[in-house]
Amino acid sequence: MQEQLDDIRRKALDELAQISNVGDLDEWRVNHLGRNGSLTTVLRQVGSLAPDERKEAGANGNKTKTLLETSLEKRTEEITNLVLEEKLKNDRIDVTLPGTPLMQGRMHPTMQTIQEITNAFVAMGFQILEGPEVEWDYYNFEALNIPPGHPARDMWNTFWVDYEDKDGNRPMLLRTHTSPMQVRTMENREPPVRVVIPGRCYRYEATDATHESSFFQIEGLTVGEGITFADLKGTLYEFARRIFGMDRQIRFRCDYFPFVEPGVDMSIDCFNCQGKGCRVCSSTGWIEIMGAGMVHPEVLRRVGYDPEKYTGFAFGMGPERIAMLRHGIEDIRLFYSNDIRFLQQF
Amino acid sequence: MRVSLKWLKEYVDFDLAAEDLAHRLTMAGIEVGSIEQIGQDWENVYVGHVTSVDTHPNADRLRLATVDLGEEKITVVCGAPNIAPKQNIAFAKIGALLTDSDTGEKSRLKAARIRGIQSEGMVCSERELGLGEDHSGILVLPEDAPIGIPLETYMGDIILDLDVTPNRPDCFGMLGIAWEVAAITGNPVNVPKNAFAETDTPISKRVSVDIMDPDLCLRYTATLIDDLKIGPSPVWMQQRLIAAGFRPINNLVDITNYVMMEYGQPLHAFDFSTLTGGKVIVRRGKTNEPMTTLDGEERTLSTDDLIIADAEHPVGLAGIIGGGPSEVTETTTSVLLESATFAHTAIRRTSSMQRVRTEASLRFEKGLNPELSIQALRRATELFVNLADGKPAKGYIDEYPGMVTIEPIQLGKNHIKRVLGIEISIEEALSIFTRLGLQASTTNPETIEVKPPFWRSDLAIPEDLIEELARTIGYDVIPITLPISPFPSHEPDPMGDLKNQIRHLMIGAGLQEIITYSLVSEEMLNLTAPENLFTPVRIWNPQSEEQEYLRTTLRANLLKTFSLNQRNVESGLKLFEIGRIYGKRDNELPEEREILAAILGGQRSELSWQGEDRDIDFFDAKGLLEHILGHFNIVATFEAAQDPVFHPGRSAVIIVENTPVGHLAEMHPNLNKKFEIDTEPVAYFELDIEAILPHIHDGNYQPATRFPAVVRDLSFIVDTETPSGSIHEMIRTFPSVVSVVLFDIYSGDQIPSGKKSCAFRVMYQNPTRTLTDDEVDIAQRQLLEKLQREIGATLRD
Numbered sequence A: 001m002q003e004q005l006d007d008i009r010r011k012a013l014d015e016l017a018q019i020s021n022v023g024d025l026d027e028w029r030v031n032h033l034g035r036n037g038s039l040t041t042v043l044r045q046v047g048s049l050a051p052d053e054r055k056e057a058g059a060n061g062n063k064t065k066t067l068l069e070t071s072l073e074k075r076t077e078e079i080t081n082l083v084l085e086e087k088l089k090n091d092r093i094d095v096t097l098p099g100t101p102l103m104q105g106r107m108h109p110t111m112q113t114i115q116e117i118t119n120a121f122v123a124m125g126f127q128i129l130e131g132p133e134v135e136w137d138y139y140n141f142e143a144l145n146i147p148p149g150h151p152a153r154d155m156w157n158t159f160w161v162d163y164e165d166k167d168g169n170r171p172m173l174l175r176t177h178t179s180p181m182q183v184r185t186m187e188n189r190e191p192p193v194r195v196v197i198p199g200r201c202y203r204y205e206a207t208d209a210t211h212e213s214s215f216f217q218i219e220g221l222t223v224g225e226g227i228t229f230a231d232l233k234g235t236l237y238e239f240a241r242r243i244f245g246m247d248r249q250i251r252f253r254c255d256y257f258p259f260v261e262p263g264v265d266m267s268i269d270c271f272n273c274q275g276k277g278c279r280v281c282s283s284t285g286w287i288e289i290m291g292a293g294m295v296h297p298e299v300l301r302r303v304g305y306d307p308e309k310y311t312g313f314a315f316g317m318g319p320e321r322i323a324m325l326r327h328g329i330e331d332i333r334l335f336y337s338n339d340i341r342f343l344q345q346f
Numbered sequence B: 001m002r003v004s005l006k007w008l009k010e011y012v013d014f015d016l017a018a019e020d021l022a023h024r025l026t027m028a029g030i031e032v033g034s035i036e037q038i039g040q041d042w043e044n045v046y047v048g049h050v051t052s053v054d055t056h057p058n059a060d061r062l063r064l065a066t067v068d069l070g071e072e073k074i075t076v077v078c079g080a081p082n083i084a085p086k087q088n089i090a091f092a093k094i095g096a097l098l099t100d101s102d103t104g105e106k107s108r109l110k111a112a113r114i115r116g117i118q119s120e121g122m123v124c125s126e127r128e129l130g131l132g133e134d135h136s137g138i139l140v141l142p143e144d145a146p147i148g149i150p151l152e153t154y155m156g157d158i159i160l161d162l163d164v165t166p167n168r169p170d171c172f173g174m175l176g177i178a179w180e181v182a183a184i185t186g187n188p189v190n191v192p193k194n195a196f197a198e199t200d201t202p203i204s205k206r207v208s209v210d211i212m213d214p215d216l217c218l219r220y221t222a223t224l225i226d227d228l229k230i231g232p233s234p235v236w237m238q239q240r241l242i243a244a245g246f247r248p249i250n251n252l253v254d255i256t257n258y259v260m261m262e263y264g265q266p267l268h269a270f271d272f273s274t275l276t277g278g279k280v281i282v283r284r285g286k287t288n289e290p291m292t293t294l295d296g297e298e299r300t301l302s303t304d305d306l307i308i309a310d311a312e313h314p315v316g317l318a319g320i321i322g323g324g325p326s327e328v329t330e331t332t333t334s335v336l337l338e339s340a341t342f343a344h345t346a347i348r349r350t351s352s353m354q355r356v357r358t359e360a361s362l363r364f365e366k367g368l369n370p371e372l373s374i375q376a377l378r379r380a381t382e383l384f385v386n387l388a389d390g391k392p393a394k395g396y397i398d399e400y401p402g403m404v405t406i407e408p409i410q411l412g413k414n415h416i417k418r419v420l421g422i423e424i425s426i427e428e429a430l431s432i433f434t435r436l437g438l439q440a441s442t443t444n445p446e447t448i449e450v451k452p453p454f455w456r457s458d459l460a461i462p463e464d465l466i467e468e469l470a471r472t473i474g475y476d477v478i479p480i481t482l483p484i485s486p487f488p489s490h491e492p493d494p495m496g497d498l499k500n501q502i503r504h505l506m507i508g509a510g511l512q513e514i515i516t517y518s519l520v521s522e523e524m525l526n527l528t529a530p531e532n533l534f535t536p537v538r539i540w541n542p543q544s545e546e547q548e549y550l551r552t553t554l555r556a557n558l559l560k561t562f563s564l565n566q567r568n569v570e571s572g573l574k575l576f577e578i579g580r581i582y583g584k585r586d587n588e589l590p591e592e593r594e595i596l597a598a599i600l601g602g603q604r605s606e607l608s609w610q611g612e613d614r615d616i617d618f619f620d621a622k623g624l625l626e627h628i629l630g631h632f633n634i635v636a637t638f639e640a641a642q643d644p645v646f647h648p649g650r651s652a653v654i655i656v657e658n659t660p661v662g663h664l665a666e667m668h669p670n671l672n673k674k675f676e677i678d679t680e681p682v683a684y685f686e687l688d689i690e691a692i693l694p695h696i697h698d699g700n701y702q703p704a705t706r707f708p709a710v711v712r713d714l715s716f717i718v719d720t721e722t723p724s725g726s727i728h729e730m731i732r733t734f735p736s737v738v739s740v741v742l743f744d745i746y747s748g749d750q751i752p753s754g755k756k757s758c759a760f761r762v763m764y765q766n767p768t769r770t771l772t773d774d775e776v777d778i779a780q781r782q783l784l785e786k787l788q789r790e791i792g793a794t795l796r797d
Ligand SMILES: [Zn+2]
Pocket: A270, A271, A272, A273, A274, A275, A276, A277, A278, A279, A280, A281, A282, A283, A285, A286
């Protein structure tokens, strides 16, 4: 019996080593391990042996069976791998062919700039707000210390809405700046206040390379106890560094906006020429970025804030102008041209 | 405001270079827009003296002028009618760069032979020197001009062109600028003394002034000057006026302009002989009262206009422009010289209603202090005496109904620190104020009292004074700190967050963001606006018909942008905008709603070697929309809808929890044609972002069930008209169904006409136990029965 088993084992393993395709493997399994296979036939005889031989023969038979089965598994895997390897070897592509294209969507450069700028302020504890684009004269002018007939009204050429109140006045307009939101914010909140307000504005102006009748602004307002001009400088310095680079310098000069006092204009040293003078900075080494100032006490008083207790600063800038500076765009009208060849560059 | 530095030096000394001065002024808030050099290119031009003028032997209209240049004498041919012996003139030698009087171009002077006479040089006109437009004759220089020196040394100048802010009317006068320079340099300001002798007859005997509307005229001062000799003003005055941008006319007019440039106070000279009744009446216009102004305009007045009238007629639009007959002419000998203060709002209103802006109105509408009028009046009267031999009547008219007293301002030392964040010593503050011409003193060791001078109408509160300090010491000295006040409590901005998320989702899905104008034309609204939505808001003063209304839809702008770009891309075009629409409301601000709109068309994918792709259609837009809504766990249903803008069979209303929140459609082909769009179809959707905001809920966390799901397919036939959305909904809401997908839809062969075959893959699952096959069979059968009952579905075999 033992000899028979040894014989079968030797023969089967020899055969198995010769096999090189999956179909022959199955034939081998039928020949040896199948219902009428060589091993099965021998094992069937175990029952007819004497009881003392039966146990040993059974154990040996099972051992041989296990051996053949694991050998089959191993050989199967070997052959499968060989076949696969052979198949992959012939499955070649041109890796330089273009990938399946996905359309590229992009954010409008104005929006990108607004997000970057507002994010810089959010990191300094500012909250983002928005407000109405159609406004009352009161919020756009009067509450900002610009009563009717005020000479400074000329600074903002206005689109008026075709609406007359019962007194025959035309008090509704398209906001000329985001500053009315200073008033609305303070009317609705108690100090401390720290907000940035991006939004669309409109001015009755001829359109050219640097002027658009429709444009965006970002307004900022901080009011609280103990806010000083030094804080204005610090906050805007941090903003300038985040947007224009960490080694930026800032400079303030006196300027006039009726709702701030003192009022200033902030410039940064030219990031293009590092202050040496170039086309970007009109050879001055400095680039005007925004208007700012300490909130006028009259504006505080109107919204019910006690100017003896609270001080604050406000600022306003044009994101399109900042995008133009950063990307070297020379014509503001491109932002509204919506030419996809322009938009897809950002 | 054009500031001649030579002229400025008459009031204040400074040795700063022009660029430095310009920089210092700009930093102090007086912005210098440009620096213009006069005479910089006058090389080879000298002051010369005409010793003799002889006739040209070969030409009647030409003459031979011999010019003494100190070290040499040159004889040249000259065609100017006004050349005469003993004149001082500007002489250009060969090589001088001159402006051609015909072409306006600059070229170098060459030697020339004119009608047989060699001419080596030229006597120049104003225009040839680039000084002005006059080319009627040569420029005659003053008698005391030093002969032989370069003209640039004598007449060269530097002009600073200032952009004056509306709060600083004082800087529309040379003296105002001089005070600014004084603050920078610490040098004193020389104010003109204005002394002159008067005759014995009091002015009040001959003139009366009546202010009928004292709310519009705060002060009216005037002098009366007789025996005036009209003629050209002195060359130095002409030079200064030209530098400032004025055209010299005659001595009387030039003096009023000159003093306006000096003080910032406009003046007006009336020919006294034309004032009927020796009367000046300051009054409102009468309704439809006619008046002709100096610019030749025939105007119709209203009761809003303030005018100056004599006993009978209007003689001037107050503070803006004079009226015809009262103007100074060549025969004028007596002048009533007006220096008044008008209400700035009235000047502004009339100037804008009558559409006339002048140097005078420009200054008046900023608001001038009444104290200024008398100063300027005395100065101008002095010049009338000195430069036109005038004899002023005794005294002056001074009607002053709007008397203002300038209140002193108290400025505490702490206040400075509270605003600027730095200490400024009382001594330093006092010194700065004094240099600016402000009367400042200490009332106690901590407080300064400041009385603003009459020319600084912008100073009223302590903060104004703090700005004076800051701009004088420079903002550089203020340190950089960050606010120490606590962060405000955070208030969420769900709309802003939602818009940003949607924006990023759209970009991620391959769409390009655009921003279009919110002002559109009526035509565009008629073409594209949804019916019965918003009433458009009209602009009262639109720039053009193209931008007359606030948009009530983004459709027109998206179609336009699509049309504009269709040739800029190789394949499909996918655009979106997040923007507002505006709807009129009664007596309140319009409603403004944030809309997401997307427009898609053309090839679904970009051109690729992997083969042609199908065109974008309704379902691409719908898939995109569902992708966006799905991100926020919003399930929308769609109902076929009619809108003339859209394809009648491919248009739907988007509904979320029974509320319509937008439209999804293919554009009507006729509309595409109107916008010159070649692509067909063009898919579109618009979504009211605010309307979906309330439906966004954070999904409740559900642990994944460990019991297996059973998947069965269900095919049946229904009427073609049965919306697949309602079948889908019926299946989805059936007990034990957890998801359902329509995976095939078919009509044609083997399907009766008017019917369609639908195949759904349905997934059954129970969260608490494993479903048996029998249970699923029963559920599937019951589901089919329900479909048979409700929509007449028949099982497909
Ligand atoms: Zn530069």
